[in-house]
Amino acid sequence: MKNYDIAIIGAGPAGMTAAIYACRAGKSAALFEKNYPGGQMVNAHIVDNYPAEGEIGGFDLAQKMFEQTMAAGAEFINEEVTDISPLADGVRIVTARGEYAAAAAVIATGTVRSRLNIPGEDRLDGRGVSWCATCDGALYKGKDVAIVGGGNSALSEAIYLAALCKSVHIIHRRNAYRAEASLVEKLRNTPNIVEHLECVPEAIEGGESVSGITLKKGEEMLTLPVEGVFVAIGGKPDQKLLAGMEKDAGGYVKTDGEMRTSLPRVFAAGDNISKQVRQIVTACSDGAIAALSASAL
Numbered sequence: 001m002k003n004y005d006i007a008i009i010g011a012g013p014a015g016m017t018a019a020i021y022a023c024r025a026g027k028s029a030a031l032f033e034k035n036y037p038g039g040q041m042v043n044a045h046i047v048d049n050y051p052a053e054g055e056i057g058g059f060d061l062a063q064k065m066f067e068q069t070m071a072a073g074a075e076f077i078n079e080e081v082t083d084i085s086p087l088a089d090g091v092r093i094v095t096a097r098g099e100y101a102a103a104a105a106v107i108a109t110g111t112v113r114s115r116l117n118i119p120g121e122d123r124l125d126g127r128g129v130s131w132c133a134t135c136d137g138a139l140y141k142g143k144d145v146a147i148v149g150g151g152n153s154a155l156s157e158a159i160y161l162a163a164l165c166k167s168v169h170i171i172h173r174r175n176a177y178r179a180e181a182s183l184v185e186k187l188r189n190t191p192n193i194v195e196h197l198e199c200v201p202e203a204i205e206g207g208e209s210v211s212g213i214t215l216k217k218g219e220e221m222l223t224l225p226v227e228g229v230f231v232a233i234g235g236k237p238d239q240k241l242l243a244g245m246e247k248d249a250g251g252y253v254k255t256d257g258e259m260r261t262s263l264p265r266v267f268a269a270g271d272n273i274s275k276q277v278r279q280i281v282t283a284c285s286d287g288a289i290a291a292l293s294a295s296a297l
């Protein structure tokens, strides 16, 4: 079984920063990732709140972070971690391809996007229903689309789609967005975005592909004719690797100030922990603290 000082699961900003700090502390660091490096960052069309970068594409920022992580000396292992269990003096990491041991683990697995759980969503997934405007937006050039959500991601995706699509209907169940004021202003200054506040999506319509979305506003029902529905209602931590850890009511891992979880030698960092602000910069901060705490064991 290959042995490392620190095993880091997830190569988003939290995991990559943890790997950089672990290597700089003189530790061997294995960075496990089931997809490609970057995490949710790669879905951000533009990031303009990461210090010193000004305005940068999410994909480019992810690439830069990954290059720095590799240059620091981390080992990138492109495998999905399926289990973590305690060893006498460390942790065992299991993937589909093998088993690894480490003195400590940092779980930086982020979140998976929440679903609407309404009729049509599953059936039309990939046939007009999408979870990523940056990935799929170009398919809807010149068309009418809808986006569901009211946070930073939903608003920035709506603004991105508006540059490609004929019209973008943004649907939010509350009467105000939970997004930065600058994004709300930008949204309201984009003429082909139509707002539907205090509206609850009831069904996604269509035969072979999406033809509309039905909303409920008060007692009234309304169907918007759209060819694409983007779902951007946030995410929840994937519980697969979090068994046995103390969590809050939302399923986010409880950590102390050193990013320790309730399990020995297991630390957590980034969007999967219980905290107020889920952003790239806070994920990086958590990752740095977790790696230094793990290095001090």
Ligand SMILES: Cc1cc2nc3c(=O)[nH]c(=O)nc-3n(C[C@H](O)[C@H](O)[C@H](O)COP(=O)(O)OP(=O)(O)OC[C@H]3O[C@@H](n4cnc5c(N)ncnc54)[C@H](O)[C@@H]3O)c2cc1C
Pocket: 009, 010, 011, 012, 013, 014, 015, 032, 033, 034, 035, 036, 037, 038, 039, 040, 041, 043, 044, 045, 046, 047, 048, 049, 050, 079, 080, 081, 082, 108, 109, 110, 111, 153, 156, 157, 238, 241, 269, 270, 271, 272, 278, 279, 280, 281, 283
């Ligand atoms: C569309 C969009 C736009 C955004 N825009 C901004 C922005 O402008 N500014 C900003 O600061 N933030 C933005 N965010 C939020 C930001 O991207 C997240 O807060 C941040 O990426 C969280 O980092 P993380 O490392 O905790 O998790 P993630 O980025 O979610 O990374 C987790 C990684 O872990 C991997 N993983 C999960 N499970 C396993 C497993 N079992 N084995 C191996 N690998 C696994 C995943 O594949 C993923 O790569 C945006 C998010 C979205 C969706």
